[in-house]
Amino acid sequence: MALFDPSSHPLVRKLESVFKLSDDERHALENLPMQLTDIRADQDIGREGDRPSRCFVMLEGIACPFKMTDKGRRQIMAFYLAGDIPDLQSLLLNTMDHTIATITPCKVGFIRHEHLRDLCRQFPRVADAFWRNTLIDAAVFREWMTSIGRREAYPRIAHLICELLVRMRAVGLAEDHTAEIPITQVEIADALGLSNVHVNRVLTALRSDGLIEIKGRLIRVPDWERLKEVGDFDAGYLHLEKEQAAA
Amino acid sequence: MALFDPSSHPLVRKLESVFKLSDDERHALENLPMQLTDIRADQDIGREGDRPSRCFVMLEGIACPFKMTDKGRRQIMAFYLAGDIPDLQSLLLNTMDHTIATITPCKVGFIRHEHLRDLCRQFPRVADAFWRNTLIDAAVFREWMTSIGRREAYPRIAHLICELLVRMRAVGLAEDHTAEIPITQVEIADALGLSNVHVNRVLTALRSDGLIEIKGRLIRVPDWERLKEVGDFDAGYLHLEKEQAAA
DNA sequence: CGAAATCTTGAGTATAATCAAAAACGGTGG
């Protein structure tokens, strides 16, 4: 599978995974004013309560939306990869109900709402594609809810690894069943509603059971079918196109 | 606050909570062909894997989307009330990734996708309102994730009660701090990732702490501010208009 | 009125949390 191609526009890539763009649509997307910005790790890009006037596209790195409870506990609600548009919702919902932060150093492209609105007005299919994007986000939230609420730690972690691998493959960030996943155990814990200590113990168990191999940030899955089964993983909820979903 | 007015069209009500409809828009909505159907309790309306050709609007009753894990455990991911459009996503995502079932006897209105598509094409603001609707669903999913992952059972249940009360008030199904909530403890357990036994114990504790009063299906909250605080509840994520959010 | 569903309570257990500290790792500068 081809690696991420930095020469093609990220939004073009994103939308072309849904349908064939017309020349006009492609042209409009490529000429969308976008402010490229580098952001270092562990920085908030948008905060709960903000009223943003622009969205951003992930170009490189990993970011996450999270909330804090009154007891100071953090819940990470997703991991965003290259091509994702984390706060597309700000286009229609004025106030941010969560914070979005970088996990690794990131490259992002900011796009002003007005430009996106113009684009949606002129090309309804683009608006549909954005809408579809938010629907898939919601589908992923539902799956995470199911994991957090009803799967034990062992399958829960296996499930997350499956999801990340499939999504990274879909955007060319992983090949076969190996990927570099620069997410700490603390972050995994906050995403899955577990303690970092327990995450560590389960990862150790997954390794000694031969389900995963870890070298630094590199994770390899020797037996994909078995990991999928352990994690009760079915990629359907990601609503990827067939070619990409092939596992 | 006025009780639910069955004479006004549910979609008109829904969209008017977002913006003022033009006469044309209102007229188109009111003339949308809609098949009214009564469904008894505990029936699936749509199943995982289905490829629906229509959406439905909730008119009466409560329904829920859920998933089953391979171990046979159920996760309920939301509660849908009158006015909600549970599977709007089927308009853009072909295959259902979860099942939707009634909790109580329900009255629903089925609307064919083609009619909704025509409507969206003709009235872009209506499409925006639908999109906004799915964004709010996603915001609720995020809040639930936070509850399930990072709040203990006691605040978790308090939080759910707060949410249901606010949402029911918003559509005229509750007055003040009293509502009829026909959801069993097993269903609450499946929604919050708890066992029914534990839900029962926590509800007992909430009662003996004077936070809620239960008579049959009727639930009363004597001290709203205190329940909100216990449940770490802030209605912001529901993105209600100001008048409705007033607590 | 009676059967089925729901709620309640008790007893014992298990998964995962917390607390604490040591080991390993990754990057930096000398």
Place this chain on the structure above:
DNA sequence: CCACCGTTTTTGATTATACTCAAGATTTCG
């Protein structure tokens, strides 16, 4: 190249929240 420092991972010991199993009480509804 290596020593050093902060971060992350790992391990141990103890505790707690919540689960399971089981049975009895209560409510709901036909």
